[in-house]
Amino acid sequence: MTEHGISIKPLFIKMNDRDNVAVIANDGGLPAGTTLQDGVELTRRIPQGHKVALKDFAEGDAVYRYGEVIGYADREILKGSWVRETMLRMPEPPTLSELQIGGKVEPLVPFEETHTFLGxxxxxxxxxxxxxxxxxxxxxxxxxxxxxxxxxxxxxxxxxxxxxxxxxxxxxxxxxxxxxxxxxxxxxxxxxxxxxxxxxxxxxxxxxxxxxxxxxxxxxxxxxxxxxxxxxxxxxxxxxxxxxxxxxxxxxxxxxxRRKRVEAPLSNLTVGLQCGGSDALSGVTANPAVGHAADLLVRAGAAVMFSEVTEVRDGVHLLAKRVVTEEVGQALIREMQWYDAYLSRGLADRSANTTPGNKKGGLSNIVEKSLGSIVKSGSAPIVDVLAPGEKVRKTGLTFAATPAGDFVCGTLQLASGMHIEVFTTGRGTPYNLSIAPVIKVSTRTGLAEQWHDLIDIDAGKIADGKATIEGVGEEIFKAIIDVASGRRETWADHWGIRNDLVLFNPAPIT
Amino acid sequence: MTEHGISIKPLFIKMNDRDNVAVIANDGGLPAGTTLQDGVELTRRIPQGHKVALKDFAEGDAVYRYGEVIGYADREILKGSWVRETMLRMPEPPTLSELQIGGKVEPLVPFEETHTFLGxxxxxxxxxxxxxxxxxxxxxxxxxxxxxxxxxxxxxxxxxxxxxxxxxxxxxxxxxxxxxxxxxxxxxxxxxxxxxxxxxxxxxxxxxxxxxxxxxxxxxxxxxxxxxxxxxxxxxxxxxxxxxxxxxxxxxxxxxxRRKRVEAPLSNLTVGLQCGGSDALSGVTANPAVGHAADLLVRAGAAVMFSEVTEVRDGVHLLAKRVVTEEVGQALIREMQWYDAYLSRGLADRSANTTPGNKKGGLSNIVEKSLGSIVKSGSAPIVDVLAPGEKVRKTGLTFAATPAGDFVCGTLQLASGMHIEVFTTGRGTPYNLSIAPVIKVSTRTGLAEQWHDLIDIDAGKIADGKATIEGVGEEIFKAIIDVASGRRETWADHWGIRNDLVLFNPAPIT
Ligand SMILES: [Ca+2]
Ligand SMILES: [Ca+2]
Ligand SMILES: [Ca+2]
Ligand SMILES: [Ca+2]
Ligand SMILES: [Ca+2]
CATH class of the missing domain: 3.40.50 (Rossmann fold)
Known part of the structure; x- marks a missing residue:
């Protein structure tokens, strides 16, 4: 296929066999008439990160992404169409009392060699x-x-x-x-x-x-x-x-x-994961790569935290299966209930999470955003669940409950003892913390090029087929150890960007 | 009376004929055995700013200050005793549906001469x-x-x-x-x-x-x-x-x-009033002096705002009588109701307002704090009531509803168009705003001396009998015009103290 004389290979991403929509990965999107490898022809231009219908949908048909229902067609949608937020009815969030606790707990194999950092x-x-x-x-x-x-x-x-x-x-x-x-x-x-x-x-x-x-x-x-x-x-x-x-x-x-860095096993390192300014590529490039890095960290003995309650709420059934004990499962449910009640006291609900930028980036709703966000957590069992701001108690993967707002989440993760944060962004945010280094991973190569002096790692190359999820995951794992050891400086620390911390105060002010 | 060989004149302040407690005004308080001018003998040492019983109270007797009930004795209290917060039961706040609207509206006489500032x-x-x-x-x-x-x-x-x-x-x-x-x-x-x-x-x-x-x-x-x-x-x-x-x-x-200051009538000046770190002298020295300055400002044609809902809630019956129309009265009730509901959604109530410092400073509860706070508003009719952050619409005295926390209140007053703020403090706070100058008035001479390079005006001299409420009020009025005109610099601006603004967001975060 050519556009303005330049040959473009149509790139699109399907995450699961069950998926009946795919995400357009080409920078700049793809024009009407483009035929995808499996024969679907685009009925109109679809921007990068947005979804194409892989089949004809009747009104009421379930739309699958990540192998999960992200919504129901509220009208007929023809194969090759651009599937937009306004065409989908949101599914109900998983009922907390009916969650299956455990059952999908597959421990990761620890590395034989000892991994260390200089702390x-x-x-x-x-x-x-x-x-x-x-x-x-x-x-x-x-x-x-x-x-x-x-x-x-x-x-x-x-x-x-x-x-x-x-x-x-x-x-x-x-x-x-x-x-x-x-x-x-x-x-x-x-x-x-x-x-x-x-x-x-x-x-x-x-x-x-x-x-x-x-x-x-x-x-x-x-x-x-x-x-x-x-x-x-x-x-x-x-x-x-x-x-x-x-x-x-x-x-x-x-x-x-008078202090000096010394070699320490990775079991002394707590890594936080977060996303901000997400787009539809977040869930297919940066977040899966971070998920692979999380698995490597867990295998190397580190503590890894993921957070952002409103961004996991709709996928909590996937997390509940991964908890190691009934007790951890109950803690997960307790944190979800607490947040449901907190939002409803303020007459808000989870749909308040998605931003205009998310939607412009192709994310239809909080369900789709959640599924793409959870991918950051990789595949390790969930060994613990923390209330907001509690200290990490265990190595391995912990869910640390926090709001999703970047500074509120980052502040709470720091309170939990986070030594370093990996932050994925699609739309782009110059986020930084002063207390711990933040490695910024872009979901799109376009952003990494545009923000050449802010983005530390480009995961967009996965969408272009120039790198694998595993390859970028290893790159992130290595960057974490280098930055934690003081051998590499993040761009944000290079500039000395200092953001104020933001406390989460759910109580009224007087 | 002498203490350690130094002769001390016992100073105490009674605000209203009906009062059956008085506030000890001497720096350092007064020792046991001191006889006050009206014959009451102190049964024990009473610190500055704290209350002495002027009569014997039976359990259940009403305790009056500012001519209003600040509580009911929860035990027998003997004449000459130190009346502490733990001895009082709080009265219920005024019922909003039963408030008398208007009836005590006495317009102040405008000055004949035009008052100006350089803006x-x-x-x-x-x-x-x-x-x-x-x-x-x-x-x-x-x-x-x-x-x-x-x-x-x-x-x-x-x-x-x-x-x-x-x-x-x-x-x-x-x-x-x-x-x-x-x-x-x-x-x-x-x-x-x-x-x-x-x-x-x-x-x-x-x-x-x-x-x-x-x-x-x-x-x-x-x-x-x-x-x-x-x-x-x-x-x-x-x-x-x-x-x-x-x-x-x-x-x-x-x-x-390229801008230059020019002479402008005071009708172009909006002055905000606030207190922070209050003590029991706030209501008898600094706040009444500010109240007198407020009257002078209103007479000179300026706009004056007072704020801090939780600090007027218990004295709202006094404000309701001063509103100029039924409509302004309803707006006052609406703001009080809004805040009552806001606090109760968060399972808090007005008693959450008083701080440990308030209590140490002699303020028994929010009722007493309120009555002392309202004094700042002087005696002008209330011409308007604003919801939080609305722009001032009228010259004269406006109640601008805000929380009482200093930075939240100051930020909202700035949003309302405040050009300059007068801030009274008893315990002491280095509060400042960057957008408009803040004149700090101390309630105690001790604080003005200790914080010699932060306090702009000492109202504590009223307690010592060295100045009158009216005299300090005029001093404040003059300072407002001098600072607004750039002729005088506040201490906080001299140092360049910059505080972050704090937004009032009553909605949940996600
Ligand atoms: Ca976030
Ligand atoms: Ca940093
Ligand atoms: Ca205040
Ligand atoms: Ca200032
Ligand atoms: Ca700051």
């Missing part, structure tokens, strides 16, 4: 992938003073401590003006507590509080000693606040600067 | 109190890139434009990963829209978006033209994103730099 050893036996001075806040009121101090620390102190990567202020909108005993308030409090103890902070703690906030040290319970805390209300004015923070920072920078 | 004239006829380059974001995903660009603008461009005060990025956690049609989502959207049009941005608009976010330009509807918007997904990588933002910033800085 900073911490006093408690854990390891860090960065060497950061972390400054925790117990209330939003201190943010302005702290940001002033952090700028001064970066300029005046940090250059003297070349082994320290950066200083990170854990600023947030919590701590006061909130219903501190309200529904779900344990989530933001646990998140701050666990962030204060992040392994990339080298066992050094520094907490800045105001003095009259609702989030008292008793509630925060971060394990700090008295000398780790500074309350602004105890200081004699702004200049003294800043100089006190500088002094406390200096003591800690001295100690952090 | 930056805007193309739409409004005026600014600062000359800022404002950069709005439509989604949190762009924050990291924008903060990088803003740092570069401050360093490389701003020095060339000496008439421009600063560049302010309106970063927030909204725009995607939220239920964009959820309950109350109009609030954060309206807030961003109105912030983008803040009068201190000189009619210049600049919006940074990602490209696939849920908060589309259609929904945001900020009145921008196409050349005012940059989507990161349209740019070829990080360096180009940053250089494009710099270029758009430069064009606007050129125009902003």
């Amino acid at each position: 900073y050893p911490n006093p408690d036996g854990s390891f860090g992938t960065k060497n950061l001075l972390g400054i925790t806040t117990s209330v939003q009121c201190v943010t302005g003073v702290l940001e002033f101090a952090v700028e001064k620390i970066r300029k005046e102190l940090l250059p003297n401590y070349p082994n320290v990567d950066d200083v990170v202020a854990i600023n947030h909108a919590y701590g006061c003006g909130v219903a501190i005993d309200g529904l779900g308030s344990e989530i933001p409090i646990r998140t701050i507590r666990n962030l204060a103890n992040h392994p990339n902070f080298g066992g050094e703690m520094l907490i800045i509080g105001l003095g009259c906030e609702k989030l008292t040290l008793d509630r925060l319970n971060a394990g700090e000693s008295e000398s780790d805390v500074l309350f602004l209300q105890d200081r004699s004015g702004f200049s003294e606040m800043v100089s006190s923070i500088m002094e406390m920072a200096k003591q800690r920078l001295e100690r952090l600067n | 930056y004239p805007n193309p739409d006829g409004s005026f600014g109190t600062k000359n800022l380059l404002g950069i709005t974001t439509s989604v949190q995903c762009v924050t990291g890139v924008l903060e990088f660009a803003v740092e570069k603008i401050r360093k490389e461009l701003l020095p060339n434009y000496p008439n421009v005060d600063d560049v302010v990025a309106i970063n927030h956690a909204y725009g995607c990963g939220v239920a964009i049609d959820g309950l109350g989502s109009e609030i954060p959207i309206r807030t961003i829209r109105n912030l983008a049009n803040h009068p201190n941005f000189g009619g210049e608009m600049l919006i940074i978006g990602l490209g696939c976010e849920k908060l589309t330009l259609d929904r945001l509807n900020a009145g921008e033209s196409e050349s005012d918007v940059l989507f990161l997904q349209d740019r070829s990588g990080f360096s180009e994103m940053v250089s494009s933002i710099m270029e758009m910033a430069k064009q606007r800085l050129e125009r902003l730099n």
